[in-house]
Ligand SMILES: Nc1ncnc2c1ncn2[C@@H]1O[C@H](COP(=O)(O)OP(=O)(O)OP(=O)(O)O)[C@@H](O)[C@H]1O
C-alpha cells in the first residue's frame with residue numbers, strides 16, 4: 001500500500017519578500033509610480049525641515065509670559081501657561097482632584113468593559129456605565145457628597161468636552177436601543193413615532209439643535225425654574241445622540257439571525273427577557289465599533305458648544321487668545337494644541353474600535 | 367378559529383383540525399388534520415417548500431395560522447399570550463441550525479430557560495443541565511462557548527437545552543441536515559435514545575433509516591397538504607399515492 005507523504009514547506013523566493021521587494025512593488029512599480037514617488041519625496045524634503053524648525057528647534061519652551069517668546073519659532077510658553085484652563089476651565093485649583101478622580105473612574109470603567117472576565121463583563125459594565133454619570137455629577141458638583149459646591153459656570157476646558165460627550169452617550173444608550181426596537185416594532189404607531197424621532201435628530205444640524213435647546217427647552221420646564229445651561233445642552237446632546245445610535249443599533253439588530261429570536265421563543269422566554277438576555281448582548285457586541293465611531297463624532301461636535309457660550313476647550317482657547325497679556329498672536333500654537341489633543345484621543349478610540357473589530361473577527365467562533 | 371372543539375381523547379396530546387395558513391395570498395398550509403398520541407413518534411417528510419417546517423412551527427406558535435384549530439396538551443392555541451406561553455413551556459424545539467446563544471456558555475444556554483422561565487434556583491438548574499449534558503455525552507464542554515463546538519456537538523447541546531425545560535413534546539426541524547456525515551450519527555443516536563424513552567416526537571427529516579427505526583407513523587407532505595400517512599413499513603414498501611412513490615424513488619435511489 002502507498003503511504004501519503006506531504007512535501008515539506010519551502011521559503012518563498014527571495015525576490016518577493018524583504019524591504020527592497022516591497023519598495024519595488026509599492027513605490028517604483030511603473031514609470032508613473034516612480035515619478036510620483038520622487039515628487040512626493042522632493043516635497044517632503046522641501047517642507048519638513050522648516051516645519052520641524054518652527055515647532056521644535058527654534059521654538060520657545062521656557063518661561064511663563066509673553067516676554068519669554070523671543071525666538072522666531074513657536075511659542076509653546078503660551079500653551080503651557082494656559083494648559084490648566086485648557087484642561088479644567090475655571091474649576092477651582094484646590095478641587096481639581098475631583099476632575100482627575102472622575103477621569104480615572106472613566107478610564108477604569110472603559111478598561112473594565114473590555115477586560116473583565118467574560119461571564120460578568122456585560123452585566124458589570126452596564127451597571128458601571130449607568131452609575132458613572134450620577135457619580136460624575138455628584139462629584140463635580142459636590143453638593144450631594146458634602147463637598148464645596150462648584151457651580152457649573154466654572155466647569156470648562158477639555159475635560160468638559162470629555163464629560164459632556166460621555167454623559168450624553170451613556171444616557172442616550174438605553175434610549176437609542178428603545179428607538180431602534182420601536183423602529184422594528186409591528187405596531188404602526190410605535191414604528192412611525194420612532195422613525196420620525198430618529199430621522200428628525202439625524203437630519204438636523206447639531207448647531208441648530210443647540211440654539212433650539214436654549215430657546216425651546218425652557219418652555220417645557222415649569223415656569224420660574226431656571227434650568228442649568230449645561231443640563232439643557234446635555235438634554236440636546238442626548239436626543240441628538242440617540243437618533244444616531246438608534247441607527248447603529250438597527251444595523252446590530254439586522255446582524256442577529258432570526259433563529260435567535262425563535263430559539264428564545266421556543267424555550268418560553270417573554271418578550272423582554274428575550275430582548276434583554278438574548279438580543280441586546282449580541283446587538284451591543286456587533287455594534288461596538290460603530291458605537292465608538294459615533295462617540296468620536298459626538299466628542300468632536302462638543303466643540304460647537306462654544307457657539308452658545310459654554311467654556312469648552314475651543315472657547316477657552318479663544319478667551320486666552322484675546323487676553324491682553326498674550327496678544328502676540330499665538331492662534332497657530334493654540335489650535336495645533338487643540339488639534340493634537342482631539343486627534344490623539346480620537347485616534348486612540350479608532351485604534352480601540354479596530355482592535356475590537358479584529359478580535360470579533362477572530363473569535364467569531366466564540 | 368373553528369367552533370367545534372375536537373372530541374377529547376385523553377391520549378391525544380396534539381390535535382390539529384382543518385389548519386389553514388396563508389403568507390399574504392400564498393396558501394401555504396391547506397386543511398391539515400393531524401392527531402398525535404402521547405409517546406408517539408412521527409416523522410414528516412416531503413419536498414422542499416411543501417410546508418413541513420411551517421406545520422411544526424405552528425405547533426409552538428412560531429408561526430400564526432388563520433383558520434382551523436390546534437390543541438396542545440389540552441390547551442387551545444389562540445391569540446392569548448398566556449396560552450402561547452403555556453404551550454411553549456410544554457413543547458421543545460430543535461432547529462436545523464442549532465440556534466444556540468453564541469454569547470452564553472453551553473451551561474448558560476441550558477440553564478437560561480429553567481432559571482428565567484421556570485424560576486428554578488441556579489444550583490438546581492445547573493444540576494439538571496449537567497444531567498442532560500451527560501445524556502448527550504458532552505459534559506466536558508459545559509464551560510465552552512457554542513462557537514468552539516463542532517456542529518454535531520452543538521446540535522446535541524440544542525437537544526439538551528430543550529430537554530432541560532422538561533417538555534412533553536419535542537419538535538425537530540431537519541436536525542441533521544446542516545451536519546457533516548460523521549456527525550449525523552451522533553445526533554441521531556441521541557434522538558433514538560429519546561424516542562426509546564417514550565418522548566412524544568415530531569421530526570421533520572429525510573433520514574429514512576431513522577424513520578424506519580423509530581417512527582410510529584410517517585407523514586408525507588406536498589404543496590401544503592398531507593398527502594399520505596402510514597406506519598413506516600407500509601409507507602416505504604407500499605406507498606399508496608403516486609406522488610409519494612415518486613418522492614421515495616428520488617430520495618432512496620440517489
Ligand atoms: N415568511 C415567509 N413568507 C412567505 N413565504 C414563506 C415564508 N416562510 C416560508 N414561506 C414559503 O412557504 C412554503 C413552505 O415553507 P416551509 O419552510 O414550511 O417548507 P419546508 O417543507 O420546510 O421546506 P424545506 O425542506 O426547504 O425546509 C415555501 O414555499 C416557502 O417559500
Ligand SMILES: [Mg+2]
Pocket residue numbers: 418419420539540
Ligand atoms: Mg423546512
